[in-house]
Amino acid sequence: MxxxxxxxxxxxxxxxxxxxxxxxxxxxxxxxxxxxxxxxxxxxxxxxxxxxxxxxxxxxxxxxxxxxDPLSRATYLLQWIGYQPTPEESGDHDTDFLMQVMAEREALEEIDVTAGSALSQLEALRQQMEQEIAHAFSEIAALFAGIQEFNPADRQRWQRVSQLIDQQRYRQRFLEQVDQIEEQQLYGR
Amino acid sequence: MGIESVNDIIVGIDLGTTNSEVAIFENGQTRVLTDQQGERILPSFVGITDAGALLVGRPALNQYVANPERTIKSIKRRMGEATRISLGKNSYSPSEISAMILRQLRDTAEAALGQPVRKAVITVPAYFSDAQRQATREAGEIAGLEVMRIINEPTAAALAYEAGHRGSRRVLVYDLGGGTFDVSVVRIEDDVVEVVSSHGNNHLGGDDFDQKIVAHLLDHLKQQGVQVPTTSSAMARIIRCAEAAKRQLSDHVEVQIDEEYLLEYKGRPVHLSLELSRRDYEEMIQPYIDETMAAVHTALNGANMTVAAIDEILLVGGSTRTPMVRERLQEVFGLIPRGEIDPDLCVAMGAAIHAGVMGGSKAAAVLVDVTPYTFGIGVVGMLDGDIRPGVLSPIIRKNTSVPVSRSEIYMTMIDGQERVGIDVYQGEHPDVSYDVQIGSFTVEGLSDVPAGNEIVVQFDLNLDGMLQVTAREKSTGLAKQVTIDNAMTQQEGGKRDVSQSRDQVAALFGQSNKRGTEDNRADSGGSAGTPPRIEVQFETDSVAQQAAALVTKARRLLDQATEADRIEIVDLIDAIQSLLEKGDTDSAALQKPCDQLADILFYLET
CATH class of the missing domain: 1.10.287.110 (DnaJ domain)
Incomplete structure (x- = not known):
């Protein structure tokens, strides 16, 4: 808050x-x-x-x-604007995103960490995730362009930003997991 | 004596596992101070002679082989543990032993500078926990030093390094000492030395390398059917041998280890004689080096940097002389690690520079450091006694710049909940049972409202890396505040008074005849010098709030008290309330009746 x-x-x-x-x-x-x-x-x-x-x-x-940090900056801006999602708004799902999440999770689980190709597979996943992050940030930047105080007419706009922020958090956690697996690979701990 | 002036000198101290040093900053330069023998390095050894006289440094190191049971090495590895270590007829806490080393350094500094020394900046490994930092601070106080700041060793090294090399860069500080390992990513820019991320292991260092060689030597003897008693002087000789071999292997690919007449075993003399190659040695220590490299990776991730972003690698700590360390770093970074500042001295030099800044020198960069740990809470133990499995709710995250203040709002779970237990953890794991619990306390006397009463938990992490936690009922402002380092000290039982320890250590220095008369003069000053600073220091407001909460609790428990207790409780309540009404919230005046009341309530509840 x-x-x-x-x-x-x-x-x-x-x-x-x-x-x-x-x-x-x-x-x-x-x-x-x-x-x-x-x-x-x-x-x-x-x-x-x-x-x-x-x-x-x-x-x-x-x-x-x-x-x-752009993500915490975006979160702070939403607070500054005064936007708070209603329970309905936060329950509103982005189906495309959910489909993507499932595919990526599966890809990560399917990597055989004992195989020699594991590192390059992890790297490919990381790159894909980093691209998605960059893409979502440009969408966030576009939505924030010319921001002002809270205006009910903009509600949908802020709802989308809020949704994108949640998605970015998910992607960051995903990258952390990739990091962890990579570390295990590299240093065997 | 006893008169403080703003011109009091502040010394910088590197209190190391193996070696310790003291340095000062003067005329824009650092100087590591030498003792009367001209030595800059004080071995971190403490011992007692047959006659009961205290030995610190080289003499203690020298008697180690002959009298291992009367000599203590690597005390730093025990800092923060609730343990007592016997030395001669007495036993001491790790802080007290460390205080003897600090006291020796203080004497060295006083003799070298010809003036009293009462203030110091002391370094600790970046990955030292809250309890370990507190134990270090306490050691300083026992040694009669006001600890102006605790700073992290790799950061101190970066400061020392920055002083000689201006310009913007990103530096990886790899600090492998006798007992601890730290890695920090540091940005140096515009007179600000900023730590971006830190990681490490506070129980990994050159001592572990020695242990590997020791195990190897013991194995060798075992093959000849010889068992070496663990506390014997033969064992001490083997340890010394292993250390020497390790050092030689930094410059040679092979060493010959020879110890004649190591001991007598079943009536025959045993000699130790074998060759050790660097290759075999490196195989022994590889798992440790791997672990440090993994930590390097973690630190880079924490800084959001890749290997390519690092401009320079700075080596700190004697164990970085191991060729394998340099080779591995060079392999990963494609950079030749720098070590032009003596890795044994650069931490003390950095501490001195920092002391210089605190003393008012504008010549050096300011230091911005981060916490290497995440701090958070897991709320358990609600009124009905139902204990839920704790999940870590992070409040301050790893690699956040200090000082930092963060708060989070939590809600009570039960209607009419009168108290809430706050368990404070340090660590990265979402399940608190894998993290380190560093303190816990209870907020009592909450308003009688339905579940969902908002409790604001605020964490303040200071520049020394120590945490203060405040929990406040949002609607009333009722607060309970606890400084974690104090909570720890109290938990460790014993609860010894710092001034008591200080007198004891000062007395030991008095007994020791090896020093000049100057030091005896300083002794009396030491015990009368800085006041103990361990007691809980509440903000004026919160003392009042805490007192009010205590009164509420006392009233609630009044029925359960015996007649005698009840009279005393009522008297104390009256005393506290009249102080509160007068607005006399001077902490010392209020603290006393509060402490007395808290004591009685404690017995009532148990």
Whole structure:
């Protein structure tokens, strides 16, 4: 849930509220703020200043971590807009996606991890998944183009973004599994 | 003595499994301090002589073979364990033993600098757990040092390295010490050294390599029908031999191991004599090296980077002298690992640079580190006693930059639920039984409302990598706060007072005659110096909130109390309430009656 008492993460870095942000600029500003606020710089300052620097650094870290990752950035933007899916909306399934999921799961399970070809098969699955992720992000970016405050007319748009976010999470977990199997292959643990 | 000035020097300390060092940052340069013998490296050995005098460092190492039962090595591997280790007539906690090493380093620094030393930055392996970090902090306090910050060893190494090589790059720090292994992916940019991901194993290091050789040597003797008693000085000699062989194998493809008159067995003298080739040795340690390479892979994944993204590899820790380590890294990354800073000294140098920044120096980069663990809770043990299998609900995820504050909302499951148990875990497994439980506490006196009462659980992970947990009833703000490191210390029974330990360690240093008179002067200062900082430190607000919760609980339990207890409880409730009403929420004043009341309630409930 959005926490209204927290300041706007985009404003923290003097960035416009948008999904498409310049990550290079974000990184630069993040580092500059770390340099400025880091509690180690205040180790000999008064207790109040120390407390303030700690709060600022914590806030900077939170904002940075939320914005640097496109998925958490998208999630945060939906909160900022004020969209929350109704139970009906979240139960609304994307059949194409579900079919794809089943096929990919099957492909992963069918890989014989003892076979010499396992690594290349895993790699192929990984590439496919990474392509899907990139594709979904461009759809998310298009949906977020020119965003404003919540408007009931846009509800369908945000519902689709919310759905895409869930799908991306699934794909990330899938990639983690691929990683794990690969590690077992490479290092036999 | 006792007067603190802002110009107090802060030293940087590498408290290692095998070796320890102390360094300072002055005039934009780091300097590793030497003892009176001109040594920069203090072996992490502690011993007691026949006469009961304390030995730390080289003299303890030297007596190890003759008196293994009176000598302790590699104490770092026991840090955070609730155990006592006997040494001479007494027994000590791992923190107390480590404190003796720290105390020795402090003496070295005071002698080298000609001024009292009361503040330090101490390094720990990145993969050290909360309990291990706390034990290290406690060791510092016992040694009479205010621990300004605990920083991670690979990060310290990166700081030391950055100081000499400006410019933006991505560095993989491979840190294989005597007892611990860490790997970190670090970005160096614009005066910020930022750890992107960290992974490791806090029980893997050069000691394990020694053990493999030791097992090999024992096997060899066994084939001749000789059994070596485990606590004998023969065993200590074998261990020393194995260490020497390991070191030689870094430069030679084969070593000859010879120990004459190792022991007498069934009336005949036993000599140890055999050859060991590097190839055979590498076969023994391969599983360990494989494990480190898997951790490298995990760290890269955590950083979302591929092998090709790494610009440089930095080697830290004496065990990286093993040729196989370099070969494997070179094979995987296609880079020649850098080791131009002495792998034994660069951690201490980094700690000193960090100490310099804390002391106000603008010359060095600031450090942004991450947590190598995921922290979360599994809520179990509701009012009806029905215990559900715990599932980890992550609150702070692995590789999140610290300091960080995160909260999640959880709901009660039962109508009228008065309390909720919070179990805090560290680990990556969704099933909490595979993770490490690092603390647990209960929020009492919740409002009488239907199920679904919202409880906000907030995790604050500080720059030392230590966790504080607060649980709050959302509707009333009723809160319970616990700092996990304190919870751990208390769980470990014994609950020894730090100042007590400090006096004991200081006294041991007093008994030791091998040091100059300067140190005796410092002794008395040590015991009277920094106050113990272990007690639970509540925010003013939360003390008040906690006190209020305690009062609520006390009222509820009043019926069950005996007449005598009841009078005492009522008195304490009155005392607490009058303090609360006066707004006198000074933690020290409130803490005392709260502690007394909590004690009585504890006995009532059990």
């Amino acid at each position: 959005a926490n209204p008492s927290r300041s706007n993460f985009f404003a923290q870095f003097d960035l416009p509220v948008a999904f498409a942000i310049d990550v290079g600029v974000l990184e630069q500003r993040y580092r500059a703020q770390q340099q400025h606020w880091h509690p180690d710089r205040f180790a000999t300052a008064s207790a109040t200043e120390q407390e303030h620097s700690l709060q600022q650094t914590t806030l900077v870290n939170e904002a940075w971590q939320t914005l640097r």
